[in-house]
Amino acid sequence: xxxxxxxxxxxxxxxxxxxxxxxxxxxxxxxxxxxxxxxxxxxxxxxxxxxxxxxxxxxxxxxxxxxxxxxxxxxxxxxxxxxxxxxxxxxxxxxxxxxxxxxxxxxxxxxxxxxxxxxxxxxxxxxxxxxxxxxxxxxxxxxxxxxxxxxxxxxxxxxxxxxxxxxxxxxxxxxxxxxxxxxxxxxxxxxxxxxxxxxxxxxxxxxxxxxxxxxxxxxxxxxxxxxxxxxxxxxxxxxxxxxxxxxxxxx
Numbered sequence: 481x482x483x484x485x486x487x488x489x490x491x492x493x494x495x496x497x498x499x500x501x502x503x504x505x506x507x508x509x510x511x512x513x514x515x516x517x518x519x520x521x522x523x524x525x526x527x528x529x530x531x532x533x534x535x536x537x538x539x540x541x542x543x544x545x546x547x548x549x550x551x552x553x554x555x556x557x558x559x560x561x562x563x564x565x566x567x568x569x570x571x572x573x574x575x576x577x578x579x580x581x582x583x584x585x586x587x588x589x590x591x592x593x594x595x596x597x598x599x600x601x602x603x604x605x606x607x608x609x610x611x612x613x614x615x616x617x618x619x620x621x622x623x624x625x626x627x628x629x630x631x632x633x634x635x636x637x638x639x640x641x642x643x644x645x646x647x648x649x650x651x652x653x654x655x656x657x658x659x660x661x662x663x664x665x666x667x668x669x670x671x672x673x674x675x676x677x678x679x680x681x682x683x684x685x686x687x688x689x690x691x692x693x694x695x696x697x698x699x700x701x702x703x704x705x706x707x708x709x710x711x712x713x714x715x716x717x718x719x720x721x722x723x724x725x726x727x728x729x730x731x
Contacts, residue, residue, distance in 0.1 A: 491521025
């Protein structure tokens with residue numbers, strides 16, 4: 481079974497539409513979302529509707545949590561965006577759609593096991609908020625050991641908005657070093673980040689996602705109309721203009 485893994489959409493409708501179109505062309509069997517459907521971006525309700533309709537399931541991300549509960553350890557721009565996002569969801573005049581979105585967010589799982597494979601937003605140890613950065617393999621080896629102790633074989637995560645594979649040596653491999661694909665190795669553990677659909681932070685503005693099956697994971701990048709999203713953000717007073725400008729540089 482081929483699974484498309486999307487994460488960190490962040491209310492970016494233009495990026496999500498392009499990614500879903502590409503997924504359809506590749507005829508995958510299902511789509512799983514690793515969280516942060518909303519937050520930062522200008523189209524939270526539309527992105528929620530798309531994920532609800534298209535994904536087998538989604539995991540709770542920290543920005544999803546912030547929209548229905550409260551932002552935790554957010555900077556000023558992120559906190560302001562989360563409050564604006566919440567209002568868009570709560571003030572929708574369509575009672576049916578509003579209730580469906582709130583119910584969906586309120587029922588999102590923190591983690592999901594499928595056999596020995598784990599799906600979370602942030603890390604297997606702290607599934608909503610803990611970042612796993614590439615530099616951690618050199619500067620936080622105890623942290624990486626503790627994280628890998630929490631999984632059996634493979635774990636899919638988002639949160640950092642950076643594509644790549646962590647292995648339990650520990651080491652980190654960006655897609656460029658893997659030729660765009662990673663094959664599962666017997667007896668080895670791996671943590672895989674499909675990257676961010678709506679706000680990449682690896683200096684590549686293209687939308688990112690991944691496709692996994694029983695033997696390997698393929699990393700995908702695809703162009704979308706970054707400027708259209710940035711213009712929408714600029715048009716919302718409550719959203720910091722930096723949130724649009726950063727999209728152009730992939731940061």
